[in-house]
Amino acid sequence: MKVSDYPIQNGRIDKWIIEAFLLLNSSYPEDLKVNTFFSRTKIKDLILSGNIKVDGIKNKNPAYKINPKNEIIINLPEVVEYDLKAENIPINIVFEDEHLLVINKEPNFVVHPSPGHNSGTLVNAILYHCDGKLSGIGGIKRPGIVHRLDKDTSGLMLVAKTEIAHLSLSDMFKNHSIERNYQLLVWNVPDSNGLIDQPIGRSKFNRKKMAINLNGKKAVTHWTLLETFSNLVSLISCKLETGRTHQIRVHMSSIGHSLIGDKIYGGLPKKNKTQNSIQKNIITKCKNFSRQALHSKTLTFEHPISKKQMHFDIDLPNDIRNLINSIK
Structure with a gap:
């Protein structure tokens, strides 16, 4: 691929390749279009693995700045x-x-x-x-x-x-320009609002779990307290600045407010010898809830084509609503 053959602004090689493939694909008839995997992450993997050459020389730098005189050769691994x-x-x-x-x-x-x-x-x-x-x-x-x-x-x-x-x-x-808000039920009663800014990475003790990890990726969660139930359970709203794996579950668990029904990061309310029969009944109902009580409630974003502002809000599902009604 000669850079000068494509009407694309020169810059980073990873971004240029994505745009070049999209441009090339758009010129094909429908039956020849390539339905493939050219995300920036995939292109980065190709570059780091030495599958992309610039002027005959392997380039392993995704941020390499190309110029109109460059010729780029891409070796696509066999698709599984x-x-x-x-x-x-x-x-x-x-x-x-x-x-x-x-x-x-x-x-x-x-x-x-x-x-x-x-x-x-x-x-x-x-x-x-x-x-x-x-x-x-x-x-x-x-x-x-x-x-x-x-x-x-x-x-x-x-x-x-x-x-x-x-x-x-x-x-x-x-770029964190899509606004996402979740509603969830957690054990105990947090402050009225707060922010958790703790990096998340793989757990050192269980590779199937995520954990607060100083060598992990930046993760930021804002929470707001919406309602409490018998000083044991709280309904809260969480707004994500980042989107790490299990972010809300890990962050809330890290401050003593694990999600109801979370079998991986979950826990129980703080021990209290004076719990009455109502509180014990609430604990039993919450312990029997079949999944983590987590719901993606709102999405706000700019439409990628029309540029219109889009906003969606969906009610809590029946299982969470029924649990709330039963512990009020």
Whole structure:
């Protein structure tokens, strides 16, 4: 690929390659378009693994500044085929246009295929709904997926239908310009509001868990207390500045307010010898709740194409509402 052949502003090689592929792909007829995985992260991986040459020399610097005289050669590794089937699974669509979907995800619904979950996922359902036409930037296992919610987390989620929407939405998440608010039930009663600014990384003791880790990635969570129940349980709202894996669950657990129903980071209320029968009943009901009581309630963002301000707000699901009603 000769840089001078593409009407793209010169700059970082990783960003230039993404734009060049999109431009190249847009010139193909529909039956020849490439539905593939050219996210900035994937391009970075190609660069770091030595699969991209500039003027015949391997370049392993994603921030390398290109110029019009450069010639870029890309060696694409062999694609591993993945049998991803479209499945007629009902999904709750809050908004849809030609570029994106906003979905109200049900609890106990896996977002994308993984070992042990090759079917029955949200991706399988979306492929069916969109007749197999989704942005491929998320990868062969995650087409259209811009961000994810845990299996047990309910609520609003964005899905990209086109490459241009996927790239734009991914940048918005990276730049923290998409506003996300969650509601959740936690043990004990926190202050009326607060901020947790603690990095999150893999636990040193259990690689399947995340933890507060000074060598981890920056993570910032704001919380506001909404309601309390018998001085044992609280309904709070959390606003994310960052989007780390299990961020809310790890952060709230770190300050003594783990989520109700969280089997990984959960706990119990502070011990109190004077607990009455009502409080003991509340503890029993909360201990029996089948999932972490976490709900993605609002999404606010600028539409990647129309630039219109979009805002969505979805009520708490029945299981959390029923639990709240039973402990009031």
